[in-house]
């Protein structure tokens with residue numbers, strides 16, 4: 001049976017297909033529950049949620065499914081940005097502030113206490129799976145979650161990062177290929193070194209670590225699943241494919257841009273957040289491109305563009321929105337999330353049996 005392996009047994013799910021936790025309102029309780037009800041693992045993207053918002057999202061998800069689901073959180077990063085960096089970035093953003101008629105963000109504060117409070121909610125609500133990106137949590141955090149029987153999934157963009165996850169006691173690791181939509185999870189390599197395609201990354205990672213490897217990046221259907229598992233992955237994590245489902249909370253203009261993508265139009269950019277992320281190229285990305293390496297680091301730049309991104313969505317200006325998408329965006333369809341899983345399962349059977 002192709003679907004029964006370490007991923008399904010560790011996560012107690014039926015098929016080794018994970019819907020990526022996508023921060024920023026995409027992962028509604030409806031989406032997460034639909035994926036889990038179809039036998040995969042739905043995941044709440046909690047990166048930008050307050051502890052209270054996370055608690056509500058978990059409770060709403062539980063109303064819609066009694067199957068396991070996960071919560072994805074951001075491991076906090078130390079970052080420094082001087083007042084000069086902030087005013088440099090605000091000068092670059094000025095034409096956009098003017099056009100959208102909004103004020104620049106001057107105050108930038110970031111607290112790692114939100115992360116600890118998110119973990120408190122995950123423990124209190126007995127969420128069975130917790131996944132991480134942007135780093136590996138401390139031993140204290142790993143032990144605490146494992147003592148509560150929570151399965152842990154890490155993110156790695158190099159083999160070395162996968163080894164760091166394994167050594168820290170993480171149960172499964174996502175191999176995030178450079179094809180992937182959204183932010184790069186790179187934390188122990190340069191972003192250039194960490195931009196590795198799935199074909200190379202999965203094969204080498206699966207040969208090097210004993211924990212199960214889950215492939216992510218450009219996987220949209222059964223063909224991607226079968227290819228990834230042939231390379232050594234025991235499961236897949238998909239983001240873009242679920243983003244255009246009716247259950248997804250992605251902004252309508254974001255969905256439309258993905259559905260209209262020809263697949264050649266995604267780029268890696270630091271312009272929105274200070275951290276490289278893959279999305280559909282637009283005027284904002286082009287305008288900031290030549291200054292990308294002078295921008296304040298994540299999460300400072302992310303905070304500086306927050307109001308701008310929100311105003312752009314409200315004013316129907318996709319040219320200034322972050323339209324995160326993977327390199328296979330052109331294979332996206334407006335299909336309900338449960339059907340995406342069902343179709344994949346049927347087609348995988350055809351390709352494997």
Ligand SMILES: Cc1cc2nc3c(=O)[nH]c(=O)nc-3n(C[C@H](O)[C@H](O)[C@H](O)COP(=O)(O)O)c2cc1C
Nearest residue numbers: 020022023133180181182217218238239240324326
């Ligand atoms: C809109 C969007 C938001 C994302 N947000 C997160 C996130 O919050 N946490 C995370 O671990 N990965 C995030 N990712 C990356 C996914 O985990 C995964 O690596 C990626 O979606 C796989 O590539 P694909 O989009 O081609 O399927 C995001 C991806 C997208 C498209």
